[in-house]
Amino acid sequence: MITKARPQLVKLAWRLFRVIVGASAMGAGLALMIRAHLGAQPWDVLHLALAKMLGVSPGTVIIGVALLVLLFWWPLRQRPGLGTVATTILPGVSCDAVLAIVPPPDALIARTALLAGGIVVFSAGTALVILAGLGPGARDGLMTGACARWGWSVRAVRTGLELTVLILGLILADPMQAIRAGTVGPGTLAIALTLGPLIGVLLKQRAKRETTPVQATPQAQPS
Template identity: 80%
Template sequence: MITGASSMGAGLALMIRARLGAQPWDVLHLALARLLGVSPGTVIIGVSLLVLLFWWPLKQRPGLGTLATTFLPGVCCDLVLSVVPVPADLAPRAALLAGGIGVFSLGTALVIQAGLGPGARDGLMTGACARWGWSVRAVRTSLELGVLALGLVLADPVQAIHTGTAGPGTLAIALTLGPLIGWLLKQRARQREAAATQ
């Protein structure tokens, strides 16, 4: 659980440092960080705590996993941002983006497999689905588009694209995270089945 939550933060930082476009929630996080003059990790933690307030009317219950994913990703994100510079060339930036997607996906898969409670944002999604009978796809897409739009408005779309907060990487992240996390979960399940039969 700790490794997974920490890996999520490290992956976020690598995607941010690539400056090719962050994932939708991070477009919002980076915009708020600039407006408030605080670190991205601080905003990640603050937004997680704010999102948890919406769990109460949805009758969601946090677990140890919720606690870990509320604080550790923000702390680890700031730590990695402090030691990883922004590469000047496109090739290493693309490598950082790909590495960030991989590390974040692995961390997410580890957190899900631990089964100790969803992260704040995932709990909001699953709570809305359970409460109103909406599909996961509809809720996830609406949340992602909503926070992306809010982040772009707060950051100024032109500035967000110029600074690499939003860009082609945002689309790449949106298209690859879900399938990669799903593949990692299947691989882990197969490993467990193989170990159980030995």
């Protein structure tokens, strides 16, 4: 029994490791996008507005909002997993850590590079978490739960959530102040247009690797 259970434990440990790395990469990607000062993604517009209002770090708000979103899982009959716990805590922790290390650049080319790097790192982290299959993040679970409960399309629910948090963040931050601070800008549009497709490409590439049959090594024929 122990021998049979060991491969399953190793597999679970590997999946959990991927979730930890992926969730940490998500927070690092968020930090790079924030440091670029070219515009953040809608949820981060809300996070940054709340952080400034409450006088706390963006990572603290990321964790707090995720915990608040989890409260809405109960009426949607969603169940959290190990991946849910990791993506609730780790992105906020790693976001604050990277913000403390990476200084805000002045040159536009450096800011553009940070934005592009943040998008890639965040997308790779998201793909790792999804492929691990240990439970969705708080925000993704809210989306999938609403789709399953009321039969709404993913596109409609995701767009509605993104617009809602963006408008709320702009109200809390003051739109003109958010634009001057670089919280909302061309980067917000770039993130919206590239994040989903890039995550999709990464998921497809990984799926191809996992489904590609391994060619057997030719064996010597007996003489």
